[in-house]
Amino acid sequence: MPITPDEKKRLKNIAQELRLTMIDVMAWSGGAHIGGSLSIADILTILYFKYLNVKPDDPQWEDRDRFILSKGHSAAGFIPVLAKKGYFPEEELRSFNHFGSPFAMHPDSNKVIGCDVSTGSLGHGLSMAVGLGLGARYLGKTYKIVCLLGDGECCEGSVWEAAMALSHFRLKNVIPVVDRNRLMIDGFTEDIMALEPFADKWRAFGFEVLEVNGHDFDELAAAFDKAWAAGEDAGDSGGSGESGKAGEAGNAGDAVKTAKSGKTGGKPVMILANTVKGKGVDFMENNVVYHYASGDSALCEKAKASIMRES
Amino acid sequence: MSVITGTNWTAYDAATMTAREIYGRTLAEMGKTNDKIVGVTADLAKTTAIVHFANAYPDRFFNVGIAEQNLFGISAGLAKAGLIPFASTMAVFACLRAGEQIRTDIAYQNLPVKIIATHAGISFGHAGTTHHCTEDFAVMRSIANMTVICPADGIETSRAVRACVDIPGPVYIRIGRGFEPPCYKDENYDFEIGKAVTMRDGTDLTIICCGIAVLQSLEAAKTLAEQDGLFYASSTCIPSSPSTGKRSLRPLPKPAASSPSRSTMWSAASGTPSPP
Numbered sequence: 001m002p003i004t005p006d007e008k009k010r011l012k013n014i015a016q017e018l019r020l021t022m023i024d025v026m027a028w029s030g031g032a033h034i035g036g037s038l039s040i041a042d043i044l045t046i047l048y049f050k051y052l053n054v055k056p057d058d059p060q061w062e063d064r065d066r067f068i069l070s071k072g073h074s075a076a077g078f079i080p081v082l083a084k085k086g087y088f089p090e091e092e093l094r095s096f097n098h099f100g101s102p103f104a105m106h107p108d109s110n111k112v113i114g115c116d117v118s119t120g121s122l123g124h125g126l127s128m129a130v131g132l133g134l135g136a137r138y139l140g141k142t143y144k145i146v147c148l149l150g151d152g153e154c155c156e157g158s159v160w161e162a163a164m165a166l167s168h169f170r171l172k173n174v175i176p177v178v179d180r181n182r183l184m185i186d187g188f189t190e191d192i193m194a195l196e197p198f199a200d201k202w203r204a205f206g207f208e209v210l211e212v213n214g215h216d217f218d219e220l221a222a223a224f225d226k227a228w229a230a231g232e233d234a235g236d237s238g239g240s241g242e243s244g245k246a247g248e249a250g251n252a253g254d255a256v257k258t259a260k261s262g263k264t265g266g267k268p269v270m271i272l273a274n275t276v277k278g279k280g281v282d283f284m285e286n287n288v289v290y291h292y293a294s295g296d297s298a299l300c301e302k303a304k305a306s307i308m309r310e311s
Numbered sequence: 312m313s314v315i316t317g318t319n320w321t322a323y324d325a326a327t328m329t330a331r332e333i334y335g336r337t338l339a340e341m342g343k344t345n346d347k348i349v350g351v352t353a354d355l356a357k358t359t360a361i362v363h364f365a366n367a368y369p370d371r372f373f374n375v376g377i378a379e380q381n382l383f384g385i386s387a388g389l390a391k392a393g394l395i396p397f398a399s400t401m402a403v404f405a406c407l408r409a410g411e412q413i414r415t416d417i418a419y420q421n422l423p424v425k426i427i428a429t430h431a432g433i434s435f436g437h438a439g440t441t442h443h444c445t446e447d448f449a450v451m452r453s454i455a456n457m458t459v460i461c462p463a464d465g466i467e468t469s470r471a472v473r474a475c476v477d478i479p480g481p482v483y484i485r486i487g488r489g490f491e492p493p494c495y496k497d498e499n500y501d502f503e504i505g506k507a508v509t510m511r512d513g514t515d516l517t518i519i520c521c522g523i524a525v526l527q528s529l530e531a532a533k534t535l536a537e538q539d540g541l542f543y544a545s546s547t548c549i550p551s552s553p554s555t556g557k558r559s560l561r562p563l564p565k566p567a568a569s570s571p572s573r574s575t576m577w578s579a580a581s582g583t584p585s586p587p
Contacts, residue, residue: 131388257369
């Protein structure tokens with residue numbers, strides 16, 4: 001369903017507030033992965049304030065949708081959205097990176113309320129999403145699992161192991177989203193290790209690729225609507241199957257029974273979100289220096305002024 | 312049917328089956344009463360014998376192809392969904408190829424993934440170094456929350472596989488490839504994860520060991536007692552070292568029943584995982 005003008009305005013306001021909080025976190029924490037946090041601000045906003053079915057007052061609710069920040073270094077963007085959603089008071093963000101704080105550079109599911117999965121080492125999130133998807137399907141649960149990856153992260157071979165499995169098992173309850181901001185620590189992805197033709201790589205792995213502007217709420221909503229709809233039949237697909245004749249262990253000629261790959265029709269959907277690293281702060285946009293940065297009060301004020309001008 | 316393990320095979324069968332074969336059959340039986348148990352492998356269903364579980368419960372068995380990092384990441388996700396995954400591959404691919412997934416995805420989040428690794432040590436000798444794994448104790452014992460178990464034979468493998476389900480966190484059980492002669496007469500002994508088993512009492516010497524060394528140590532104790540005049544050489548099997556409150560090979564479990572003044576032979580199959 002197309003997004004209404006009022007809803008768009010509401011989401012834009014939340015995303016703007018979120019970006020301002022990220023700048024605060026950068027100051028309070030002494031340094032943050034600000035560029036890649038700003039690039040996902042709009043994706044996080046639309047997920048937490050339109051799509052994800054979660055209950056901040058019951059964070060472990062069994063049927064909640066799950067969110068996995070596979071690009072865990074963007075905790076400075078992710079943890080503030082949890083605060084904004086009401087999992088804990090925003091005031092607590094002042095402890096970010098401080099000794100004893102639950103909040104640090106990478107999100108820890110043992111400590112951060114509302115964080116479903118610990119991440120930080122790249123290339124791990126999508127495999128865990130696939131496991132959750134298989135588990136949900138086996139248990140007859142209909143919740144969705146959204147996994148947000150970085151584009152640079154996709155250099156990791158394990159991402160493609162997971163993509164292969166996601167596609168093989170036709171896990172339409174898992175929605176991978178890639179933050180295509182085109183920068184990694186050492187420079188542009190295409191200079192360091194080329195990802196292009198990136199969408200074709202995902203297509204070749206069996207996905208229907210929805211390429212969108214990751215800062216445009218209309219485009220994001222259209223993509224998530226489609227991804228959510230594709231997942232509607234996830235609960236009843238799969239089940240027991242036999243890929244070949246059952247055999248005793250050690251009989252090399254016999255195939256092993258394994259879970260069926262799911263319904264044959266329809267491909268899993270992934271969203272390739274073209275974004276701008278540092279989005280919303282003019283001097284940080286597309287600037288490799290702001291992959292990770294700290295800021296004094298003057299720099300933070302300058303950044304906030306830029307965010308305010310964006311609206 | 313055995314009262315202790317609930318299995319429908321006997322110690323006689325254990326004298327003819329490999330530990331992995333016993334593992335696969337034990338797991339398939341456990342699946343009957345526990346529908347939270349799921350199986351995962353990376354194209355080694357037959358090799359690790361988890362195929363017995365796969366064929367009994369194909370709807371909860373997932374073969375991820377030759378992709379060990381994905382194997383353990385998926386296992387972490389399955390555990391996050393509320394299930395108890397048994398993930399099997401060769402020891403070297405578990406602890407080295409996918410060591411980070413085990414440490415970070417599974418152990419760091421203290422998830423109840425049960426890693427049953429076969430072909431440990433040099434038990435796959437003729438395969439060459441690529442398939443040996445002499446590092447797994449060092450790797451797994453150093454990982455927070457991990458319970459490490461090294462059963463002495465097939466009978467103890469069955470006891471360990473059954474017992475590990477009750478541990479809320481991750482467990483690593485390492486077994487070999489081939490047939491190992493049993494060192495227990497039957498399943499009627501006091502197996503508890505983290506507790507040593509006194510195999511033989513003595514007064515002059517204590518041998519502490521685990522895994523396939525237990526049988527050898529019993530032979531050594533016998534020889535020492537008979538030939539070298541050591542009055543009673545003893546042996547203790549320490550099969551496991553638990554983490555917090557559990558037992559296995561880390562830290563070293565306490566001796567079973569013997570007093571410190573007496574020498575014994577312990578078998579240590581398991582130890583306690585240390586706190587994170």
